[in-house]
Every structure is written in C-alpha cells, then in structure tokens.
Amino acid sequence: MREKGKLIVLSGPSGAGKSTVVFKAMEGREDFCFSTSVTTRKPRPGEVDGREYFFIDRERYDQMVDRGELLEHAEYVNNGYGTPRAFVEQRLAEGMNVVLDIEIQGARQVYEKMPDAVMIFLIPPSLEELRRRLEGRGTDTQEAIEGRLARARQEYEEARFYRYIVVNEVVDKAAAEFLAIVTAEHCRASDRLHLLK
Amino acid sequence: MREKGKLIVLSGPSGAGKSTVVFKAMEGREDFCFSTSVTTRKPRPGEVDGREYFFIDRERYDQMVDRGELLEHAEYVNNGYGTPRAFVEQRLAEGMNVVLDIEIQGARQVYEKMPDAVMIFLIPPSLEELRRRLEGRGTDTQEAIEGRLARARQEYEEARFYRYIVVNEVVDKAAAEFLAIVTAEHCRASDRLHLLK
Numbered sequence: 001m002r003e004k005g006k007l008i009v010l011s012g013p014s015g016a017g018k019s020t021v022v023f024k025a026m027e028g029r030e031d032f033c034f035s036t037s038v039t040t041r042k043p044r045p046g047e048v049d050g051r052e053y054f055f056i057d058r059e060r061y062d063q064m065v066d067r068g069e070l071l072e073h074a075e076y077v078n079n080g081y082g083t084p085r086a087f088v089e090q091r092l093a094e095g096m097n098v099v100l101d102i103e104i105q106g107a108r109q110v111y112e113k114m115p116d117a118v119m120i121f122l123i124p125p126s127l128e129e130l131r132r133r134l135e136g137r138g139t140d141t142q143e144a145i146e147g148r149l150a151r152a153r154q155e156y157e158e159a160r161f162y163r164y165i166v167v168n169e170v171v172d173k174a175a176a177e178f179l180a181i182v183t184a185e186h187c188r189a190s191d192r193l194h195l196l197k
Numbered sequence: 198m199r200e201k202g203k204l205i206v207l208s209g210p211s212g213a214g215k216s217t218v219v220f221k222a223m224e225g226r227e228d229f230c231f232s233t234s235v236t237t238r239k240p241r242p243g244e245v246d247g248r249e250y251f252f253i254d255r256e257r258y259d260q261m262v263d264r265g266e267l268l269e270h271a272e273y274v275n276n277g278y279g280t281p282r283a284f285v286e287q288r289l290a291e292g293m294n295v296v297l298d299i300e301i302q303g304a305r306q307v308y309e310k311m312p313d314a315v316m317i318f319l320i321p322p323s324l325e326e327l328r329r330r331l332e333g334r335g336t337d338t339q340e341a342i343e344g345r346l347a348r349a350r351q352e353y354e355e356a357r358f359y360r361y362i363v364v365n366e367v368v369d370k371a372a373a374e375f376l377a378i379v380t381a382e383h384c385r386a387s388d389r390l391h392l393l394k
Contacts, residue, residue, distance in 0.1 A: 120384075123392060156393040164381070165389040177384050184361070184381030187317075187374050192362040195320060196353040 012122035013152035072109035209319035210349035
C-alpha cells in the first residue's frame, strides 16, 4: 500500500525566495507536485487547460464555491481563482506530496478545511536582508519596496498559525529543511498507528 | 545565538535496531550526544565516572528523586538508575541534541516532565520480521523469543503517546528519517516565533 501524500502549504513574504527554495527541494523528486488551480479568466496564448490552470466559466466556479469544492479561493481583477479539493485529494491518494504556494488568507482557508496540512512559512534571515534583496533586484521603486516591507511586517503578525518556520539564508539549507519537514510529517505517529499491530 | 538543542527520546522493542539506527544517524554529527545516566551501582573495571555513568551513592540518588532532579528513574537489581535533568538541560542549552535510548515507562516520565521532547518509537517492519531477526541472531531460546514478541505486542499498546513512528526496514532510511525528524523539530514555529519581527 502506497503511503498517502502530504498537502504542503508554503507562504512567506514576497522576496523570501519561495519559488527558488521549493524548486530546489523538488529537483528530481517524483513524489512532489504542485496543485493546479481553477480560474475563470481566459487562457492566454500557449496556456493549456489542466496545465497552467483548469479554465472554467463563472457559473461552474460559483457552483464550486457554493458546494465547498475549493480548498481556498479569491478574486483578482474580476476573475476567480481557487484550489480544487478533488484534484488535491486525488493526488494525495496517489501518494503525491502536493505543494500549494499561496498567500496567508488562502492558507488559512486551507488550514481550516484540512487541518493536517503541513503549514510552512518561509522568511528571509531578517527584514533588513529582505530590503537588501528587494533593492538588489532593481525592479521596484523605493516606494514599492517600502510597501513590500510593510506588508511583510503585517504578514509576520498573521503567520502565527503556521506549524513551521524556515529561514531562507542559504537556499540549499532551506530546501533541505523543507524536505526534512515533509519526511518527518510522514513519520507522524497519527498516520502510522496501523503499523502498531 | 546558538539554537537550543532538542531532547530526543527513542524507544522500541528489543531487536528493532535502536542502537544501529541511532549510531548511523549520529555518524559525524557533533550536534548530537547521548545523555549520561546516574546510577547507584558500583563502577565496573574500566568504567569512568561521567562517561558510562555518573556514579553516586544511594543517599544522593534518593535526594535527586525526591527533589525531581531526575527526568526518569527506575530500579534494576537493587540499583537505582536515572537521567539527571541538570545535565540534559545544560547540553540542550549548549545547542546539543540529546538522545535518550530508554524504555516506555521511562519515556513516559520524561514526556510528562518535558512535553517538548521529541518522542520517537522505532519498530521493525512487522512482528514476523522481528521474529526472523531474533531467530537469526541465534542468541535466544525459542521461549525467550516468544517472550520478547509478547513484550513487543504489549509495548505497541502502550506506545501511542509517541509523536513519531520510524520503521527500521533499511537502516540508512531509518537513520535519515530520524535526522529529518530532528531537523523538522528545529523548524517548529513555536521555537521560532522570535524570528517574526
């Protein structure tokens, strides 16, 4: 019997390096996948249904919301986005660890619906370091950087329901901690009591 | 500031391979150590005070019990044995992960005094496999083997308060899981909330 996968919710301030860390961690790992969201927005050229997103119409989307078929959902620029529960459950049943890279509001919705989700908050070594990274990118105005920092401080206040905090000082170390957390979660006694017989 | 170490309590039936797994895991790791117990028994030739045991007299031992200075204690063959809390606390404060390889009764005492202890129960893939291993050793009579198996079944009933279960099918994998659990425990948000500022 293949072990059920884990749902991993990864959040953290913009600039913390979530994508870098999670791609590094998932390198060569066939037991990890990302969740695929549904959206009501139209596909852009080159986007494939079921790959970037499941593209659905508003009627179906509203129905999914009403029926609790989305683990979390939110509106951006008049379009709905959400994480389909059935898709996630199916991947977990297949033994895949499913990664959700989402913001805190969505993370909280997931956590309420699936309290066994592995909640990981990724942070930079310090907010000063975050400032240096954002300035180093050279893509944001000073005002935008201040905005991101203020938002990070706000997120830190709201992040207290996460089970784990990983500090991204060195990407390899953060990726190793991410994987260690998933391995440890697979060893939780609550999942393995059937072995005590 | 060096991160505080973790107290790791490892138990499991005789023949599960606790020593093998933990020695494999600790290979080359300077952030791990074993706890040193106190005992009232006399040192054997070659034993050094503070290395194999802290050798103490019965009066001091009883005093430590009365004052709650032992995380757990038990009597064997008219001698007292126990884990000195001060020693463990000091090693943890130095950033060492301290491993206690003890039976369930002692483990329960530790867990009650230090609920943050990382409780790991190591088991063989199955009781049939445990029987094969015990028979393969060739050191026990059939009667002794039946006794060990009966005891293992009893321990499985009592082990439900452990936080993690590691299956020792392949030593390297079990050692890796042991280390992953310790790494993950160091990432627990409850220990790292001070970083959210």
